[in-house]
Amino acid sequence: MKAMGRLLAASGMGLALAAAVLPAAAQDAGMKQWTRGKGWGWVWGPQDEVGALNEMTDASRAAALRLATQGKSYDLGLPYDRNSYRWPGHNPGEIISFRTPEGVARQRDLPFTTAENGNGSHTRWHSSAMFISDNVATQIDGLGHITVGEDNHWYNGFKEGDWGGNFGIRKADVTTIPPIIARGVLIDVAGQKNMEALPAGYEITVADLEAALRAQNVDVTPGTVVLIRTGTARYWGESGADHAKISGPDSAGIGLAAAKWLVEQKGALMLASDTSGLEVGPPRPQDSAAVGGSFNPVHVYLLVQQGVHIGEFHNLERLAADRVYEFAYVATTNAIRGTVAGTALRPLALR
Template identity: 55%
Template sequence: MDVETQAGLDGLSRRGLFGAAAAGGIGATGLGLLTAERAGAQAAGVPVKQWREGRGWGWVWGRDDEVGALNELGPELAAKALRLARGRVYDLGLAYDRSSFKFAGHARGEITTFRSPDGQFAEGDRPEITTGNSSRTSYASCLNSISDNVATQIDGLAHIYQGRDNHAYNSFKAADIVGDRGVLKCGVETIPPIVAPATLVDVAGFVGKDPLPAGYAIGPDLIRRTLAAQNVEIDVLDVVLIRTGTAASWLRGGGVGRNHTLLKRSDSAGISVSAARYLVEQRGALMVGSDTSGLEVTPPKEQLPGIGTSFNPVHVYLLVQQGVHILEFNNLERLARDRVYKFAYVLTPNKIVGNVAATVQRPIALA
């Protein structure tokens, strides 16, 4: 699939959009305003730069862009989010250790004590320990060997590749950007600090199956009915978090997801391709996430048109085609218990250069 076909949702490709702007004498600022006006966005005083209803985003931020939809972040959106905060803080991160459940395609984490108090004195290889240290001061440090795709995480735009040319977001090809020491484009260090309004869609609570059964597909109609029952709407540029109840299973596994058999069941519940398109193209979701390891239903119940079959078509759609980051394994249990459906979502991803996801994160919700 060529660049024009991949990026040109509804016939509006990156090249076509910027080419039309140049031909008409429209600068970058004017182009953003024009697109926002066409979007008819309902972001309540927040400028919308490039989202367009019926298209979403796509590859519209320029040939060298590595940020995607998060280019929409700004002071107005942060201020809107913080107006939702009234003093309650919710920890959305899940604790992780070497026994924790994970997607089988990722490495298990190991934590090793690299320096111990007794070991330093026994080895005697550090001058600060052996010389002028009559108080016997010592320290401990650990070595972490861990996948960048475990526990509470944000998927970066270099995570998924598609097509015979192995391209990621914005036509970046794996042969050009995936090195032996991480990725050279779209690494997690490019993800800005995130402060944005968010909406919880408690599907498990609405359908009365908590957690949702294995392979349970969440489509657009179910999302709409859940929102109606919650008496809330998704605003343009909201972070959208889908609750399946899987985090509750994680917490029952010693607090760190050790109960793999139980987790495997509900972890395969998730959104369909149609739901992903609805959230991005119709509702303007800035990011989409859930309390599972992969957000989408597995095995997939439908595919993206025009690209053939995929084991994770929602990832292809969000990360590759739209430049929308994915949030996984968020602990949504306390939010659901307190029926908090609108809140500020705050996440500052780590800046490990070259990682394709930010792993074992600790986002918070302010409500």
């Protein structure tokens, strides 16, 4: 309740409201469509493409920004290149020089670059062509990323046959993700267990989350972006090239019970971690069965059923080192129409 009190004070809510807030009622404070025990779901109308992020308001954004009292910023993005670790179902990226100063001078295919046409200073440039997956490095999964059923539907019932295409999806693509400005909470599970990183295949349970929150003296309140630390990012280095070192803790993550607790009981607005997939791998049989059989049951639950976005490969090491557990979380995705994830991002934690 300490964290809730700080948030109420920061948002300028009156003393009468603060006095009326009890533990159970606190979960409902300010939420338009979230229901305890249910979460969100397809509650924003048949054409909605935004999901739980609809809950953000001018007031909630202002309250979140008031948490940044020191002016200190934490870069949550990881550097990426062609050798970086990735989930095996995604293609690697490649960066190719499209123009270089030497090439411009040698090719002479652009008249305005030549000295005889006025370019006596030999002004030239670098530009790159990027061939890259929309699901690599620091990213946010969009609501169209995961599909289920023989009809290949995603959030809100949008179907591949209706809204797929050769040039990307046409419903709930990355352009529908609004700028995210919300209260952020780090849950440092690895730190609470005094581990450098969680072991391969470790399932983060509700008890693990509760223990870390108690140790940190912070809580998840409705509308919070939750960042879960496994320790995986400590092995990333300059470009995530040590696949063997990363792949172990990268398979640690939350199970379905923890995801449901965070969304349905705590009101988490978005879940993120320092791994490539947020959830434990391989999934537990009961979790897979709960969504009809799936290798990614937590993704199915969050993205398809709940409309809750997933952040992946967030660098949480500096936050953990400084024991910063509550902050303003800020992230904006690249607006590339048709893509299913905002990729190679640099989200911020502002304190």
